[in-house]
Amino acid sequence: MNETCEIQVDDKIFVPYISEIKLQEIVAHVAHEISCDYAGKSPLFLVVLNGAFMFAADVLRKINTTCDISFIKLSSYDGLSTTGEVKQLIGLNENIEGRDIVIIEDIVDTGITLFNLKKDLIQHRPNSIKIATLFFKQESLKVDLKVDYHGMIIGKEFIVGYGLDYNGKGRNLNEVYIIKEDNM
Ligand code: IMP
Ligand code: MG
Numbered sequence: 001m002n003e004t005c006e007i008q009v010d011d012k013i014f015v016p017y018i019s020e021i022k023l024q025e026i027v028a029h030v031a032h033e034i035s036c037d038y039a040g041k042s043p044l045f046l047v048v049l050n051g052a053f054m055f056a057a058d059v060l061r062k063i064n065t066t067c068d069i070s071f072i073k074l075s076s077y078d079g080l081s082t083t084g085e086v087k088q089l090i091g092l093n094e095n096i097e098g099r100d101i102v103i104i105e106d107i108v109d110t111g112i113t114l115f116n117l118k119k120d121l122i123q124h125r126p127n128s129i130k131i132a133t134l135f136f137k138q139e140s141l142k143v144d145l146k147v148d149y150h151g152m153i154i155g156k157e158f159i160v161g162y163g164l165d166y167n168g169k170g171r172n173l174n175e176v177y178i179i180k181e182d183n184m
Contacts, residue, residue, distance in 0.1 A: 051106035
């Protein structure tokens with residue numbers, strides 16, 4: 001790898017992993033799958049901020065079915081559960097009863113975040129809930145979570161860019177970078 005391609009994000013060095021062109025191919029594939037499955041339906045896409053903002057902007061403009069789009073956030077709160085940090089759902093203003101929900105997420109790692117989100121959403125009695133994530137760290141999955149659409153399965157290594165951050169930085173990068181092995 002050419003040394004000049006390396007970038008520093010906060011205190012870590014990252015190297016290029018997925019190019020802008022490849023990302024758009026991956027996103028188009030996910031959009032196609034969702035468009036086929038929801039043809040003639042009117043799903044509500046719930047975009048999980050902050051990380052999914054770029055993926056959502058690109059994937060949603062390639063989806064050609066009538067839909068609603070809303071943005072939610074999962075804020076940490078003080079309580080601890082047996083599974084670790086519990087995140088509270090904020091920003092859900094719509095009545096989702098009877099709706100077909102598609103959660104748009106940047107990355108599924110242990111799956112705990114979306115497992116809990118799904119559990120919260122089910123209490124509002126939607127007709128269905130599916131998950132669309134750009135990246136899926138399948139080997140890290142710790143809970144029984146069905147990931148319905150994924151752009152790409154990746155290993156456990158940390159990545160940044162295209163919405164994904166390291167310590168709040170790097171979200172604006174238009175390619176995805178992976179942490180350089182010797183600076184973990
Ligand atoms: P989970 O609950 O373990 O599935 O955590 C998912 C969340 O962890 C994502 O929404 C990200 O905010 C964060 N995350 C996990 N892996 C990465 C990564 O490689 N880069 C950036 N954020 C990550
Ligand atoms: Mg996220």
